[in-house]
Amino acid sequence: MIFLKCVAEGEGWECDREVKYHAKMLCGAHYQQANSGKVLVAARPRSYPNSICAARNSHELAGEGYGEWECLSPRKSREWCAAHYGQLRGTNRIGYLRPIRKYKDYRSDGSKKRCISCELVKPNSEYYKHDKSADGLKRDCARCNWTYNLKRRFNITPQQYADILAFQNAGCAICGRDSSADGKRLAIDHFHGCCQVNGGSCGKCIRGLLCTSCNTMLGKYETLPSRFQDSLHLNSYISNPPARQLNQVASERAFRPVVSS
Ligand SMILES: [Zn+2]
Ligand SMILES: [Zn+2]
Ligand SMILES: [Zn+2]
Numbered sequence: 001m002i003f004l005k006c007v008a009e010g011e012g013w014e015c016d017r018e019v020k021y022h023a024k025m026l027c028g029a030h031y032q033q034a035n036s037g038k039v040l041v042a043a044r045p046r047s048y049p050n051s052i053c054a055a056r057n058s059h060e061l062a063g064e065g066y067g068e069w070e071c072l073s074p075r076k077s078r079e080w081c082a083a084h085y086g087q088l089r090g091t092n093r094i095g096y097l098r099p100i101r102k103y104k105d106y107r108s109d110g111s112k113k114r115c116i117s118c119e120l121v122k123p124n125s126e127y128y129k130h131d132k133s134a135d136g137l138k139r140d141c142a143r144c145n146w147t148y149n150l151k152r153r154f155n156i157t158p159q160q161y162a163d164i165l166a167f168q169n170a171g172c173a174i175c176g177r178d179s180s181a182d183g184k185r186l187a188i189d190h191f192h193g194c195c196q197v198n199g200g201s202c203g204k205c206i207r208g209l210l211c212t213s214c215n216t217m218l219g220k221y222e223t224l225p226s227r228f229q230d231s232l233h234l235n236s237y238i239s240n241p242p243a244r245q246l247n248q249v250a251s252e253r254a255f256r257p258v259v260s261s
């Protein structure tokens with residue numbers, strides 16, 4: 001069969017679809033455009049120079065916010081791979097092409113793997129263990145996992161954490177111990193009288209960053225009857241904590257003076 005090309009063309013484009021309505025030598029899309037009295041505009045090209053799926057971030061139908069990507073799957077329906085054809089059929093709307101994530105692309109090769117969140121390839125050692133996954137590791141890297149938990153449990157960003165840490169000269173706010181001494185991050189201490197959001201904080205009542213032993217000790221100290229809460233050092237931390245000094249706009253409510261029975 002001979003391929004008859006649609007005759008529709010305009011400034012900077014030329015239709016490359018096959019003729020469907022021979023009387024007018026137009027493809028289906030342009031026949032419809034012509035019938036409804038519209039000025040002919042370019043239809044999505046049907047033919048691409050190769051057999052690879054046409055989906056990529058630069059495509060006119062691509063959704064935004066996925067960074068730079070291109071699909072390398074073989075073409076199945078029109079110019080799309082099966083998955084992208086499904087995406088377009090499923091949404092039936094423009095602007096929804098997005099990268100297809102194949103979990104095997106995010107599986108460890110034995111020594112490194114791609115993070116599902118930041119998309120960076122990092123060594124296995126930068127992932128937390130996860131028994132239930134095929135490669136025994138979590139899907140997001142430790143850094144992304146921490147970022148996610150900071151937001152979820154304490155409502156702050158890594159930058160806010162870093163700001164408080166720098167304000168405390170990189171040490172525990174009570175004993176001054178170097179934060180990196182035991183390779184563990186300092187714990188986030190907050191005023192428990194304010195809130196218990198997800199077992200964490202609303203973000204406004206964060207007081208400072210403490211080493212594990214100071215954090216535990218302070219927790220016990222605050223449950224003592226008030227007449228035993230007589231440490232000037234601890235009381236000054238509680239009444240004017242570093243995170244509040246750093247961020248004077250923090251709500252007063254978040255730092256009500258501790259009233260113990
Ligand atoms: Zn056409
Ligand atoms: Zn595709
Ligand atoms: Zn990551």
Ligand SMILES: [Zn+2]
Pocket residue numbers: 172173174175176177210211212213214215
């Ligand atoms: Zn400490």
Ligand SMILES: [Zn+2]
Pocket residue numbers: 188189190192
């Ligand atoms: Zn706490």
Ligand SMILES: [Zn+2]
Pocket residue numbers: 194195196201202203204205206254
């Ligand atoms: Zn709070």
